[in-house]
Amino acid sequence: MSIQVQNIHKAFGDFIALDNLTLDFPSGELVALLGPSGCGKTTLLRVIAGLEQADSGRVLLDGDDASDTHVRERQVGFVFQHYALFRHMTVFDNVAFGLRMKPRGIRPSESEIKRKVHELLQLVQLDWLADRFPAQLSGGQRQRIALARALAVEPRVLLLDEPFGALDAKVRKELRRWLRRLHDELHITSIFVTHDQEEALEVADRVVLMNHGRVEQIGSPAEVYQQPATPFVYGFLGAANRFEGRSSAGGIAIGKATLTAEQHAQHGEVIAFVRPHELDIVRQEFGHGIPARVSRVLTLGALTRVELEGRDDVAGQHFDVELPASHPLAGSLIAGEPVRLQPRSVRVFANPETAGAA
Structure with a gap:
């Protein structure tokens, strides 16, 4: 599914988080929103998801105006930095949660839910942990379960907010490679927020550099690194x-x-x-x-x-x-x-x- 944001403006009091922002996210791409803290990247992700309402502008999903569409109807999977798993539920029940919460008319049967959850756990290579609780998992395992839960409802768009930010460097590097391989297999339109330059350059098809609620440059990882458009981009991308x-x-x-x-x-x-x-x-x-x-x-x-x-x-x-x-x-x-x-x-x-x- 393609995503377009047109003239999005969002302010919190006197602070302008998004300053008349217009962007296109083509179908099937993995795009990184990269920039320093406070540049507006998480706010933009939340506006796309429907978790935040823009003051003005439109969000188009496959060409349809979704600006006033409820978050449940946007078919968006959201993965947070701190996992947001239900601590009292097993891994299996966490992944099954979204499927069980669907309206009765479209809710899968328990046997279908069981089949799908095990399929997803195999996809994230953690089927053997189905009966464990989140507290019994490592940080990297918890984040992969959070991703499986987001994928369970068959989202048309996957949004990830600093998905590996709470993990140590070695685990982050392993999960970056894993996310890239997973995306190549699923081809879901995906947008992830990061302030880690190496992460964006290593994982994304395209990088959107943001600063003070505006876009500084858009391009492939090679383009933004080798042909920076502004002093900010050069100074932010690497030493x-x-x-x-x-x-x-x-x-x-x-x-x-x-x-x-x-x-x-x-x-x-x-x-x-x-x-x-x-x-x-x-x-x-x-x-x-x-x-x-x-x-x-x-x-x-x-x-x-x-x-x-x-x-x-x-x-x-x-x-x-x-x-x-x-x-x-x-x-x-x-x-x-x-x-x-x-x-x-x-x-x-x-x-x-x-x-x-x-």
Whole structure:
């Protein structure tokens, strides 16, 4: 089922959660709503589900206006961050709950419910836990049961609000892969909310970057990461070193240093971004590059992360560089050592603050 939201506006008092938002979610896609806390992504999910009423605008499900349709009639499956399982019910009864609550005329028989629940538990690979209670399950198991319960009513749309946010990193990674495989098997139109960039890029067909109730960029994971449309998108998607400077035909002036960039605004105040793995460290106190001083050297498996502080006219700024653990500098840099930073790739945007002032 396709979903469209048209000119959705939602405010809570003076706080604008959704600012005249328009989006299309094609049928069968798995879409991530990604952004910082308070950007409006959960509010948008709740408006689509019918759990929240927009102040203005429309929600279309397969082209039909569902704005005033009750949540029960939207055929939406909703999975919350904290599972929302009934603690007094077994796993089997939790999954069967939605089926047993259907109106008598369309309610399946108990034998049909039993068949369907076991089928769903097999789908989420937890049929062997049917007689357990939620308190006897791990967090990852509880979340998979919550998903099975949402699927039991055969939703046309699956909405997931930070589904793995309460889990530890290892379990989150396992469930991300599992959710992607499950979606490829079921092809239900799915929207999930996350503030985890890696999660969105790894799982989704498309990513919607949100900020302050507005959409910053929409695209495939590769598009939003490799071709960020705004400084916010670049800075939010992965680690980034940020430099403020002035652009001219000769390059980007950061203090007394000049960076070269393949593409940049010819004149004016700019923000330049460099990923940590695209920044080289040169062992020299003077010369070409951004002046910095080594603060800490951390070995993280196959990577070495070097934390640095700016010197001279970039004093007070902090930078990160990632080197392979096998790099000659990885084991020889020492705290306090003066160095220069030379970027191999620079992404430049007009500074929105100074542009607005102009």
